[in-house]
Amino acid sequence: MHFMQSLQQAWADHDSLVCVGLDPEPAKFPAHLKGRPDAVFEFCRDIVDATADVVCAYKPQIAHFAALRAEDALERLIAHIHEKHPAVPVILDAKRGDIGSTAQHYVSEAFDRFKADAVTLNPYMGRDSAQPFLDRADKGVILLCRTSNPGGADFQALDCGGQPLYLRVAETIARDWNANGNCALVTGATWPEELGKVRAVVGDMPLLVPGIGAQGGDVEAVLRHGRSANGTGLMISSSRAILYAGNGEDFAQAARKAAIELRDTINACR
Numbered sequence: 683m684h685f686m687q688s689l690q691q692a693w694a695d696h697d698s699l700v701c702v703g704l705d706p707e708p709a710k711f712p713a714h715l716k717g718r719p720d721a722v723f724e725f726c727r728d729i730v731d732a733t734a735d736v737v738c739a740y741k742p743q744i745a746h747f748a749a750l751r752a753e754d755a756l757e758r759l760i761a762h763i764h765e766k767h768p769a770v771p772v773i774l775d776a777k778r779g780d781i782g783s784t785a786q787h788y789v790s791e792a793f794d795r796f797k798a799d800a801v802t803l804n805p806y807m808g809r810d811s812a813q814p815f816l817d818r819a820d821k822g823v824i825l826l827c828r829t830s831n832p833g834g835a836d837f838q839a840l841d842c843g844g845q846p847l848y849l850r851v852a853e854t855i856a857r858d859w860n861a862n863g864n865c866a867l868v869t870g871a872t873w874p875e876e877l878g879k880v881r882a883v884v885g886d887m888p889l890l891v892p893g894i895g896a897q898g899g900d901v902e903a904v905l906r907h908g909r910s911a912n913g914t915g916l917m918i919s920s921s922r923a924i925l926y927a928g929n930g931e932d933f934a935q936a937a938r939k940a941a942i943e944l945r946d947t948i949n950a951c952r
């Protein structure tokens with residue numbers, strides 16, 4: 683199914699705008715998993731199986747797997763999600779972006795090797811670096827716009843003909859890059875007013891919103907500024923606050939409880 687269709691279906695069927703970020707850090711794993719040869723897969727799989735009915739998407743972050751030489755675990759994890767929880771789309775957080783000939787290989791990595799439904803991209807290299815991704819009309823292309831980190835403003839807030847660069851990025855992508863209707867933007871929860879300015883420019887385009895939980899973003903402000911006309915339009919992503927909500931044998935149930943709490947807090951503001 684087209685990423686945008688499965689996202690909308692998951693928003694509706696699970697009544698949830700929560701995206702769980704899958705960022706494995708073995709030092710934070712519960713004691714009974716530490717040292718097990720397949721701990722990265724087992725940890726993420728158990729989190730997924732405990733939360734799949736209360737989320738709208740999963741977002742594995744590729745460096746967290748690659749640094750551990752666990753890319754095969756990432757492949758198996760995405761295959762597991764597709765097999766056991768086919769209603770939940772998978773966003774590969776890879777923040778790619780390169781000249782067209784290399785971008786083809788990043789396309790193949792994300793969609794043919796890992797079989798993700800969507801991927802995050804850095805738009806700094808311009809249209810031709812994104813085009814091979816945009817051409818995959820059934821896949822989501824989620825472009826950095828106003829990132830959650832403290833240095834996000836270093837370049838993104840620079841004046842660009844009377845408006846900040848991040849708004850020019852939002853405007854250009856919504857107007858020129860979205861011919862296949864498969865674009866979305868990253869707008870951090872830590873800058874809710876900027877998020878609202880992006881929403882005003884892009885209409886109902888989905889926004890991936892990291893920065894809730896460990897980075898301290900304000901859920902109510904994100905909803906107030908960022909929800910679309912029908913009260914959806916957001917993939918509100920949290921990694922550490924859900925993954926490491928508990929560190930005992932019941933860690934997956936603790937993650938489920940944290941995901942449900944976040945879903946309910948969000949829904950109270952919709």
Ligand SMILES: O=C(O)c1cc(=O)[nH]c(=O)n1[C@@H]1O[C@H](COP(=O)(O)O)[C@@H](O)[C@H]1O
Binds near residue numbers: 920
């Ligand atoms: O593209 C992202 O997902 C992303 C964009 C951004 O602006 N800020 C941001 O934190 N992220 C990612 O979102 C996740 C945030 O993790 P937590 O702070 O633990 O919820 C990490 O995987 C980051 O790489």
